[in-house]
Amino acid sequence: MSEESTRLVLLLIGPGTLAIFSLAYLWAWSLERKRHYLLLFSAACLAFSLGVLVQIFAWPSNLGHNALLSNTFYTLSVLALSDGVLRRSAKSFGLFKALFLLLLSSCLIAYYFYVDRNLVMRVYIQNFGFGLILLISALRLSALAKARFIDRALFWTLLVFSLQFFPRTILFFDVSGTTNFEMFGQSLFWRTLQLSQAVLGSALALVILAAVITDVIEDLRRERDVDRLSGVFNRRGFDEHAERVMNTRAVSVAMVLCDLDHFKSINDRFGHSAGDEVLCLFGAILRRTARKSDIVGRVGGEEFAILLVDAERSDAKDFVTRLQRAIADTQFPLGAAREPVSASFGIAVSAKNEDLSSLFKRADSALYQAKNTGRNKAVFSD
Numbered sequence: 035m036s037e038e039s040t041r042l043v044l045l046l047i048g049p050g051t052l053a054i055f056s057l058a059y060l061w062a063w064s065l066e067r068k069r070h071y072l073l074l075f076s077a078a079c080l081a082f083s084l085g086v087l088v089q090i091f092a093w094p095s096n097l098g099h100n101a102l103l104s105n106t107f108y109t110l111s112v113l114a115l116s117d118g119v120l121r122r123s124a125k126s127f128g129l130f131k132a133l134f135l136l137l138l139s140s141c142l143i144a145y146y147f148y149v150d151r152n153l154v155m156r157v158y159i160q161n162f163g164f165g166l167i168l169l170i171s172a173l174r175l176s177a178l179a180k181a182r183f184i185d186r187a188l189f190w191t192l193l194v195f196s197l198q199f200f201p202r203t204i205l206f207f208d209v210s211g212t213t214n215f216e217m218f219g220q221s222l223f224w225r226t227l228q229l230s231q232a233v234l235g236s237a238l239a240l241v242i243l244a245a246v247i248t249d250v251i252e253d254l255r256r257e258r259d260v261d262r263l264s265g266v267f268n269r270r271g272f273d274e275h276a277e278r279v280m281n282t283r284a285v286s287v288a289m290v291l292c293d294l295d296h297f298k299s300i301n302d303r304f305g306h307s308a309g310d311e312v313l314c315l316f317g318a319i320l321r322r323t324a325r326k327s328d329i330v331g332r333v334g335g336e337e338f339a340i341l342l343v344d345a346e347r348s349d350a351k352d353f354v355t356r357l358q359r360a361i362a363d364t365q366f367p368l369g370a371a372r373e374p375v376s377a378s379f380g381i382a383v384s385a386k387n388e389d390l391s392s393l394f395k396r397a398d399s400a401l402y403q404a405k406n407t408g409r410n411k412a413v414f415s416d
């Protein structure tokens with residue numbers, strides 16, 4: 035292979051890798067169409083890849099047109115990337131802001147080509163501009179620095195990627211001393227740019243892909259573990275989370291089982307959908323009343339379980355009292371007479387080394403007792 039072909043192949047590695055990432059995001063979007071930001075990542079990779087190709091193959095050959103076209107692709111890529119990462123976190127870059135920046139960069143590049151031809155200014159405008167856009171986006175996502183591992187990885191990779199535009203431009207562009215467009219492709223600046231984009235750009239694309247895959251897996255896990263009607267864990271989710279707490283934390287826990295009274299009669303008199311509405315409201319009450327660390331689940335038709343973490347008998351009693359008050363204060367959609375809704379409770383506080391199944395059984399017997407001795411009351415397991 036001639037030296038020229040080897041050089042070309044090496045130059046094509048970066049845009050080729052990004053084109054593959056573009057296809058990967060597109061494929062991911064075809065599986066998860068509600069995640070529109072995947073299209074933005076795909077567009078960002080494709081636009082960057084096209085920008086590099088336009089420069090490598092000098093198409094169009096007119097230098098001014100080439101500078102403008104490659105700048106458009108690069109700017110679109112940076113804007114799509116910024117908007118994509120922001121949208122993943124339910125924020126957005128803003129269409130008008132993006133269009134304004136695209137227009138501004140095109141005008142500046144055109145000015146420093148056609149009016150005051152200055153390669154140095156064009157390189158600084160592009161690199162500092164891109165660095166700044168990405169830096170601002172990264173800083174808007176600073177909350178991710180305290181989130182899950184993959185979010186932290188995304189935040190820091192984006193931050194490093196945005197910051198590298200500044201020292202790389204200053205160091206290598208000044209060192210290479212290139213002010214001539216014809217020599218630009220041979221310059222140290224252009225080569226370090228290609229290398230850093232290939233390495234850091236691929237790292238960023240890879241971290242984003244990993245974050246997207248993690249999002250999808252978490253969503254699937256949530257769907258598997260959460261009861262859609264009441265918004266609390268289903269039996270599977272409850273067991274898994276409760277088991278984890280009991281196996282990893284050496285604190286006293288209390289199991290509260292809670293069963294709505296005469297629920298069959300609610301369904302019979304007001305209809306199944308009114309019954310559903312009661313379950314939905316009841317789930318909301320439980321989520322409001324429990325602490326973040328507690329585990330709440332719907333473990334049967336109208337039966338709920340709450341594992342109070344780091345709780346003694348008095349904490350469980352206080353919790354149930356607050357719950358009873360919240361139930362009494364809630365207006366359930368049960369006809370004009372506003373039929374009251376009540377629940378019975380069985381409570382068990384963990385003994386030393388007691389496992390989940392034994393704790394659950396004791397709370398269940400206490401609940402059975404509450405039901406059999408008049409309902410609308412709480413009974414403790416001894």
Ligand SMILES: Nc1nc2c(ncn2[C@@H]2O[C@H](COP(=O)(O)OP(=O)(O)OP(=O)(O)O)[C@@H](O)[C@H]2O)c(=O)[nH]1
Pocket residue numbers: 263293294295296297298299301305306307308309310313334335336405409
């Ligand atoms: N609307 C609705 N009803 C449900 C759902 N799951 C179970 N049920 C109903 O809940 C009722 C439970 O009835 P029972 O087990 O007799 O309990 P109950 O009427 O509350 O009686 P006590 O618990 O003894 O006070 C049944 O009629 C089930 O059909 C659901 O998701 N939605």
